[in-house]
Amino acid sequence: MALLALPASAQEAEAPDEGASLIEEGARMLFEGLMQQTEPALEELRQMAEKFGPQLRGFAEEMGPALAEILKDVEDLSVYEAPEQLPNGDIIIRRKEPLPKDAPEGPLEDAPMPEGEIEI
Template identity: 55%
Template sequence: MSLMEQGARLFFRGLSEEIEPAIEDLRDLSEQMEPALREFAQTMGPALKELMEKVGDINMYHPPEMLPNGDIILRRKDDPLPPPEPPAESAPGEVEL
């Protein structure tokens, strides 16, 4: 094995040893959070589904805003104006009002 391969192997072993405690902590945290996340999904899932059906494409809205009283509002982005309709054919000399 070349010195480069040995160095790379030692580097990755050291890196693995350094991040292993963080990965274990993350695994423990995820195990603790799992029941709460499942409960949240069961209770809020239907409400979120209903909200998304009403909202439609989320890209049509600005980011949510919180008002001073705590209300949260979603503002719809302005749709571009449709092109104007061509004037209706009328007899010469007539003006359509």
């Protein structure tokens, strides 16, 4: 009787290994399918990076210091609307809610005002 039980227990021992290999095979197939489906989008993204990369790098090198200087005076970007370009090409960024009258003066309010009229 003990000999008859040995093959059954050997089969049971193989089942988890076979199950694990089936899971591994399924995961491999899933990832291969995902790679095939995303390959065209990744190739398009790579081409865009090649095309626009130098322009974006130049923009960052030129505008980076100016943007860093502006951001020193801005504590929280969430209080501002999205930038808006005026017909004359100027770009303005409005506050969502105006500052209260009793708000402490910040660095921009301390700046000297130019004399004469300012075109807005």
